[in-house]
Amino acid sequence: xxxxxxxxxxxxxxxxxxxxxxxxxxxxxxxxxxxxxxxxxxxxxxxxxxxxxxxxxxxxxxxxxxxxxxxxxxxxxxxxxxxxxxxxxxxxxxxxxxxxxxxxxxxxxxxxxxxxxxxxxxxxxxxxxxxxxxxxxxxxxxxxxxxxxxxxxxxxxxxxxxxxxxxxxxxxxxxxxxxxxxxxxxxxxxxxxxxxxxxxxxxxxxxxxxxxxxxxxxxxxxxxxxxxxxxxxxxxxxx
Amino acid sequence: xxxxxxxxxxxxxxxxxxxxxxxxxxxxxxxxxxxxxxxxxxxxxxxxxxxxxxxxxxxxxxxxxxxxxxxxxxxxxxxxxxxxxxxxxxxxxxxxxxxxxxxxxxxxxxxxxxxxxxxxxxxxxxxxxxxxxxxxxxxxxxxxxxxxxxxxxxxxxxxxxxxxxxxxxxxxxxxxxxxxxxxxxxxxxxxxxxxxxxxxxxxxxxxxxxxxxxxxxxxxxxxxxxxxxxxxxxxxxxxxxxxxxxxxxxxxxxxxxxxxxxxxxxxxxxxxxxxxxxxxxxxxxxxxxxxxxxxxxxxxxxxxxxxxxxxxxxxxxxxx
Numbered sequence: 227x228x229x230x231x232x233x234x235x236x237x238x239x240x241x242x243x244x245x246x247x248x249x250x251x252x253x254x255x256x257x258x259x260x261x262x263x264x265x266x267x268x269x270x271x272x273x274x275x276x277x278x279x280x281x282x283x284x285x286x287x288x289x290x291x292x293x294x295x296x297x298x299x300x301x302x303x304x305x306x307x308x309x310x311x312x313x314x315x316x317x318x319x320x321x322x323x324x325x326x327x328x329x330x331x332x333x334x335x336x337x338x339x340x341x342x343x344x345x346x347x348x349x350x351x352x353x354x355x356x357x358x359x360x361x362x363x364x365x366x367x368x369x370x371x372x373x374x375x376x377x378x379x380x381x382x383x384x385x386x387x388x389x390x391x392x393x394x395x396x397x398x399x400x401x402x403x404x405x406x407x408x409x410x411x412x413x414x415x416x417x418x419x420x421x422x423x424x425x426x427x428x429x430x431x432x433x434x435x436x437x438x439x440x441x442x443x444x445x446x447x448x449x450x451x452x453x454x455x456x457x458x459x460x461x462x463x464x465x
Numbered sequence: 466x467x468x469x470x471x472x473x474x475x476x477x478x479x480x481x482x483x484x485x486x487x488x489x490x491x492x493x494x495x496x497x498x499x500x501x502x503x504x505x506x507x508x509x510x511x512x513x514x515x516x517x518x519x520x521x522x523x524x525x526x527x528x529x530x531x532x533x534x535x536x537x538x539x540x541x542x543x544x545x546x547x548x549x550x551x552x553x554x555x556x557x558x559x560x561x562x563x564x565x566x567x568x569x570x571x572x573x574x575x576x577x578x579x580x581x582x583x584x585x586x587x588x589x590x591x592x593x594x595x596x597x598x599x600x601x602x603x604x605x606x607x608x609x610x611x612x613x614x615x616x617x618x619x620x621x622x623x624x625x626x627x628x629x630x631x632x633x634x635x636x637x638x639x640x641x642x643x644x645x646x647x648x649x650x651x652x653x654x655x656x657x658x659x660x661x662x663x664x665x666x667x668x669x670x671x672x673x674x675x676x677x678x679x680x681x682x683x684x685x686x687x688x689x690x691x692x693x694x695x696x697x698x699x700x701x702x703x704x705x706x707x708x709x710x711x712x713x714x715x716x717x718x719x720x721x722x723x724x725x726x727x728x729x730x731x732x733x734x735x736x737x738x739x740x741x742x743x744x745x746x747x748x749x750x751x752x753x754x755x756x757x758x759x760x761x762x763x764x765x766x767x768x769x770x771x772x773x774x775x776x777x778x779x780x781x782x783x784x785x
Contacts, residue, residue, distance in 0.1 A: 279657065298667075299660035308661070315658035317651055328651045329662040337644040373661075380663050 230255040230416055231276075231307065231384055236285030238268070238275050238440070245271045246282065246440045253384060258410050258417045260431030260448070262424065264460055268440040269420045270312050273386045277302045277309045289384070304332060308382035310373035312389045312420070318362035322353060325361050325372055329379035344379060351375045351405060367393035371402070378409070384416045385409070391423045399423065403430050428452065436460070479627055483620045492619045498732045499626035500687050503633040505712035505724035507680025510640060511673040512710065513718030516653040521562070521578030522709055524585045525555040525678040527700030529685025534695040535595060537613070538602040544614045544690050551682045559678035560671070567667050567674075570656065574670075582701055589697035601696025614690040626687055630725065633680055637721040640676075649673055681709070715761060717770020726769055 231253040238246035246268050253259055263269050275282040278299045287294040294302050317325050323344050330340035330347075348354050351371050356364050361372060370390040377385055387406070391399055407430055409415050421427040428434070434451040436444040438460045444451050451457055483492050504526060511517050532551030536542040558581070566577040589596045596602065607613040616622055640646045648669045651659040659666060689695050708731075709724075716727030738750030765772050 277661075279660070298665075300663050300665045303661065303663040311657075311661065315655055315661060317654040317658060319654055320647075320650060324647055324650075325662075328647055328659070328664060331644050331648065332663040335644075337642075337647060340644065376662055 228255050229253065230290060232286075232288045233272075233276065234286045234288075236272070236275055236282050236287065238271050238280070238282050244440055246275060246285075248285065249437075249440070249442055251435060251442060251445055253416060253418060254433070256410065256414060256416050257432045258406070258419065258430050260427040260434045261418060261420045261437065262427065262434060262451075262457075263437035263443070267437040269437055270388055271440070272437070273309055273388055273418075273420065276386065277307055279309070303380050303382075306381070306383035307386065308377035308380045308384070309386040310370065310377050310388055310390060314366060314369050314373065316361045316369050316372055316376075318360065320361055321358055322348065322361050322364065322372055323357040326376045326379055329376045332380055344375075347375045347378055350378075352401065365393070367398070378413075378415075382415060384418065387417060387419045387421075389420055389422065391421055391426060399426050406430060476631070479631075480624070482627075483623060489619050492623050494733055494736050496619060496623040496626045496691065498728050499623070499630040500684050500691065501708060501712065501732060502725035502728035503626075503630045504681045504684035505709045505716075505728055506630075506633045506637045506721070507677050507684065508709040509713045509718055509721075509724045510637065510649075510677040510680070511670065512677075513713050513723070514641065514646060514649040514653060515670060515673055516718075517670055517673070518575045518710070519578040519674070519677075520575055520706055520710075521581035522677070522681050523701055523703070523706040524558060524581045525681040526685035526688070526705050526709075527585060527589070527695075528555045528558065529682035529687075530689030530692075530695050530700045531589065531596060531685075532682075533614075533686045533689035534602050534604055534693070537607075537690075538597075538604040539595070543612060544686070545612070548683055548686045551686050552679045555678045555682035556675050559674050563671050563674045567670050582703065582706070586697050586701040589701060596695075596697070599697060601694060601699070604693040615693065622691060626691075629683065629687060633684075634722065634725055636676075636680070637724075640673075641721045645669070645672065711758065713768075715758070715768050717768030717773075719767065720770035723768055723770040730769065 229252040234250045235248040236246055236250070237248050249272060261269050271280070274280040276287050276294065278294070278297055282295060285295065289305055289307055292305065294305065294307065323341060326344035326347055327337065327340040330343045334340040334343060345354070345357055348357050351374055353368060353371060353375060356368065361369060364372070370392070374387065374390060391402055394402060403426055406417060406419070410417050419427060419431065428448045431448055434446065434448050435442065436451055436454070436457045443456050443460060444454045446454070482495055486492050486495065508519065508522050512519050529548070529551035532547040532554070533544045536547035537544050562577050562581060566574040590599050607615050609615045609617050614622070648664050651662060651664055652666055652669060656666065692699070712727030712731055713724040714727070715731060716723035716725065735754065738753065742750045761768070
């Protein structure tokens with residue numbers, strides 16, 4: 227149980243909005259950490275601050291002791307923290323295969339080798355049949371999955387997954403969970419998952435972090451968090 | 466297979482052009498198509514492939530052009546020596562402009578490059594010992610030959626320009642289909658996703674900018690050798706940047722052959738218009754040109770290349 231990423235006193239502001247208020251927590255090596263919270267709790271903002279898509283105003287993020295805050299996004303990726311986006315960021319007019327191959331170039335010198343690696347990764351995520359289709363021509367849920375495949379090409383130690391199950395039916399959710407668990411157990415990737423599908427998230431997470439109004443409300447085992455009164459209040463509302 | 470035959474026919478058509486073109490004037494126009502087509506292909510490496518719009522590439526063109534004219538006209542040195550010197554100066558200027566502006570996102574790069582042009586126009590106008598000031602420099606008439614780049618007719622020069630165009634287009638094609646080209650494409654399509662895919666955008670853009678500046682500089686050198694004269698208004702003219710951008714957009718920025726196609730269509734059209742419409746009608750040509758561009762941007766923003774790819778898809782679908 228060693229810490230792989232340590233987030234300390236991370237704050238983010240957008241004008242007058244205090245989107246993250248000195249958020250501190252540790253991510254344990256090879257765990258699956260689920261993140262829950264009402265809309266606007268700061269979940270995606272937290273991810274964006276960790277990888278530097280929108281750098282935080284203050285605070286630290288350390289990956290095995292190395293400071294990540296202040297590094298450009300591509301360097302954070304290279305150091306081993308990858309991320310998918312809730313707003314689904316793919317290259318629309320590029321084939322699904324090349325979408326993933328771009329990321330493979332981080333470790334492959336030749337485009338040919340990058341495409342071979344990309345094809346394998348697409349197979350893993352069930353997108354093999356769409357390799358030669360342009361990314362703008364697949365469904366939104368598939369594009370989300372495509373982002374996962376692309377992020378995995380960076381050979382991350384930690385993967386931040388932002389809402390990839392939206393738009394999936396129950397069978398697809400089960401497949402996605404299987405793939406995530408295998409990514410975690412067999413491929414050894416530490417996963418941090420933001421997800422609105424609570425049932426799914428509780429099933430795979432080792433621990434749950436609950437955010438509310440940009441602050442940590444609870445960080446505990448799934449059972450304990452689901453019984454936490456503050457969490458219940460935040461979700462269901464209190465009179 | 467058919468692709469190779471097609472390329473072969475095009476190459477043959479290009480290199481046999483002096484035999485079937487009606488006169489020297491037409492050969493001269495085609496030489497200009499080659500020079501500006503190559504320059505636009507160079508601009509496109511960064512401006513088209515990565516959508517990092519430079520409005521200052523005239524400067525690299527002008528530096529290359531001045532290099533040749535200064536070497537030959539002031540120092541009596543070979544124009545061939547001037548080409549690498551032009552490249553070196555252009556690449557250094559490109560590096561200095563890219564270094565700060567590529568660290569920022571948004572339109573800073575376009576704005577920074579925009580500011581280059583007046584700066585170099587002023588330098589060329591006031592540094593009289595080197596550039597001859599506003600009056601410019603002419604190259605004295607020298608014995609004709611490959612070493613002086615002066616020839617009796619336009620045909621030998623046309624061949625030099627044509628070979629240059631082919632080399633630059635090969636470069637454009639190699640880049641387009643390389644891993645470097647894929648990274649440029651990623652930056653063009655979605656910079657945020659490119660960063661999340663681990664692309665070092667600063668380095669990729671810088672590499673493309675330096676390549677692009679070098680190509681445009683050589684094109685400028687050929688232009689200088691072609692005119693045998695250079696002054697600030699010719700070297701650092703707004704219209705050159707404008708044309709490089711237009712040729713690429715009209716031909717299609719996504720295609721390695723787009724800018725050359727744009728030059729091939731627009732340059733002869735402009736020449737024809739200015740031949741046919743003289744006196745009070747001269748402005749009419751400009752007007753028609755403007756209307757055509759508006760129509761193109763409105764109805765086919767991907768250029769002629771985009772039109773081709775739509776037709777190509779239809780044909781393939783018909784076959785399948």
